[in-house]
Amino acid sequence: MQTVWKGSISFGLLNVPVKMSTATARESLRFRTLHSKCHTPLKQxxxxxxxxxxxxxxxxxxxxxxxxxxxxxxxxxxxxxxxxESTKTVEIVDFIKLEEVDPIYYDKSYYLRPNEGGEKPYLILRDAMTKTGRVAVAKVTIRQKEHLALVRVSGKALLLETMFFPAEVRGQEELGLPELEERVKIKRAELDMAIELVENLTEEFNPEKYKDEYREELLKIIRKKAQGQDVTVVEPEKERPQVVDLMERLKASVEATKKVAGD
Known part of the structure; x- marks a missing residue:
């Protein structure tokens, strides 16, 4: 893994020398900008x-x-x-419970691995956090920007999540939800049916189950065009506006998911 930052974790009076590497990588397809006349890549x-x-x-x-x-x-x-301090140090400020953090604050994930001389304190910190069930709130500067961060245990590694500061998270005032709740009334039977539907569709999280279908379909089009094949785009039928009986839709959904659950 490529190292993007080197420094140490400041943990009380201990310093844990670490290297930081990105933990995720986007699989988006990148397009070059070409001259439409001759299809030559343009230079910036x-x-x-x-x-x-x-x-x-x-x-x-x-x-x-x-x-x-x-x-x-x-x-x-x-x-x-x-x-x-945070330019060369992951400065731990507090230890907290993970469930106290709203995921809206998360930005990007980095793996932390011990640098030379940091092997034992790295393992001590990791094991202490595992035993106590705590995560660490910290501050770190990466690429000329100081970040709020969360250090947590992931598998056998320490993972650092950069986070947005509270001032960087937009408020919900403009969404107008309190006014919406005043205007729209929900029947108890509708809510109960929706809860049953949620329960029927609840499973253990398995990340391998989910695929980037848009990327896969786009790759199919690219392969066909590269082989000189024509690509036919089928226009979806336009749905006519219709009055929806919400309760009937909920009932039908619950029945359908009961069959799936029983298979």
Whole structure:
């Protein structure tokens, strides 16, 4: 695994040297932008409008726009000298129970593995968290951004989840749900039927069960076109607006799922 960050976990008076690697990878299909006339891939160029010339990467610098068209130049030395502990340390702040965290805060997952000299304290921290059933709230800086983070045990490894700060999570006020609840009345029988349907469809989570069907269908189209085959797109029939008897739909769904459960 490629290391994207090296530092240590600060755990009380202990420092656990670790390496960080991404734990997930998107399987999305990437498309190149081509010239429609000759199908040649287009190149992205760095172009300076003032100097009217193309700029090589080694001639670029980082700039923060503090006013319109006014910039402060920030170099690598400035970034390295920021006096924040989390630039080189996963700084554990608190231990909590995992169920206390709303998944809306989760951003990206990273594996933590022990660096040289950190093997024993790594295992001690992992086993202590496993025995107590706790996860750690921490702070860490990755690629010039400080993140709130959650360190937890996953299998035999420590996993770090970067998280959004509360200020980065949008509120629900604009959704208008309290007004909706005032306007829409739910019958007890409808709720009971919906609960029964949920119970009938409840199973143990098995991630291998779920596939990216959109990606698979897109790959089929790509393979056919690469082989010179025509691809026929079937237009779905337009559904006519209809009055839905919610209770009847719920009853039918419950009956259908009972048959599935009995198989």
């Amino acid at each position: 160029k760095r172009f300076c409008a003032k100097c009217n010339q193309e700029v090589e990467f080694h001639d670029t610098v980082k700039g923060y726009e503090y006013e319109e068209n006014k910039f402060v130049i920030i170099d690598d030395e400035d970034l390295e000298n920021i006096p924040v």
